[in-house]
Amino acid sequence: MLLIPCPWCGPRDEAEFHYGGQAHVAYPENPAALSDEEWARYLFFRDNPKGLFAERWSHTAGCRRWFNAVRDTATNEIHAVYRVGEPRPVTA
């Protein structure tokens, strides 16, 4: 069970959160111009690193706000949390 530090509420139990997958995946700027390969990338392909991963969480049973975290998927250690719209922080 993860202890997730919500940027607004502080550390809370994982069961209070909803997971949102990879962060910083922007909707295509010009959807009509995309090739099938580019659509496939956007719709179905997400990074799946064994290591640092920038991801989205929503504190559904708390403040109900979305935020981003950088977590190491090999250890589950959370290296940083930051607000939506902020750039991914540099983590070791």
Place this chain on the structure above:
Amino acid sequence: MTLRTPGADLPDHPDRLWRPAEPKRAYDVVIVGGGGHGLATAYYLAKNHGITNVAVLERGWLAGGNMARNTTIIRSNYLWDESVGIYEHALKLWEGLEEDLGYPLLFSQRGVLNLAHSLQDVRDSVRRVNANRLNGVDAEWLTPEQVKEVCPIVDISPHVRYPVLGGTYQPRAGIAKHDYVAWGFAKAAADLGVDMIEHCEVTGLDVRDGRVTGVQTTRGPIAAKKVALAAAGHSSVVAGYAGVSLPLQSHPLQALVSELLEPVHPTVVMSNAVHVYVSQAHKGELVMGAGIDAANSYRQRGAFHIIERQMSAALELFPVFARAHVLRTWGGVVDVTPDASPIVGLTPVEDLYVNCGWGTGGFKATPGVGWCYAHTVATGEPHPLNAPFSLDRFTTGKLVDEHGAAAVAH
């Protein structure tokens, strides 16, 4: 009444079944990953195609990944024709596998019940039964009373939060002993000349002019005419060594067992709606599982609230379990695709093949995928049964959406 020692009727643990091999400098085929799929592929490469200059490279010990961790449910009652094609092929192979491998697998066709708890569940389930029958798969729709006949300990009273409104039943489905399955394939493949190389992690793939030529490992470089990936939860990492990206997310999937109990549960029961599934192992443990942990992770452990929820779901269905104790919980890392169907076939790199994305449900496919993947690797052309599961379906849009038949049901 004589007391039965649980497990007394099981075969003893075997002595060494295959010779440990030192890596050679080159092979015709290198298989990355010594789980059930890698081992079955090696066996059918040797047996069906006469290709025996083959190595199975395993970073840990043979079949210590998901093959050692799954809950062994075998069934073929998936919705779409493409899925039934490969899962039913596997089930037919299971039905003759003990004789074929000459090894006991404790394959037990005790049936699988998939319960329905809402009107939508009922409609989806009946639709799936009809689709299964059209595909020649044994499937029945059971009323709550018939569910009770098959499995007397299920609570079908209307007073629970999510009453049982019926269920689908596949009598030919069941369970097998996962370790024995791995050992049976490993022994049979080794007897045909395949090298089983443990503690050998693949750390790189050599690609020259768009063609794979070998692998880098913790035990040195090994040249290969063909490389077949079968790394399950680590598929993204390994394929990444050749610059191939896969539409996979790796998640922990947990399961647990109770202490040994007298036989009380004659079949396998799964419920997508209350989210749990339960069988009773040959030895006597109740074997329970549910869904994946939501967050990506390569750690072979999951969150405790997932266990708590599946236990409360199990109690709702089986009040008789109230005093059973949890003996052990564990997790594996499963590779999940967007359409809950596997990816088996060619890659953009020549002579590099991929088998992955079986997620929460690949144990049942073990002989079937081994058969088809071996054909794909041997001939360089997808076997007709895995052709629909190509990587490029995510570009063409021809997905095989099995979320309904997969979900909690592995």
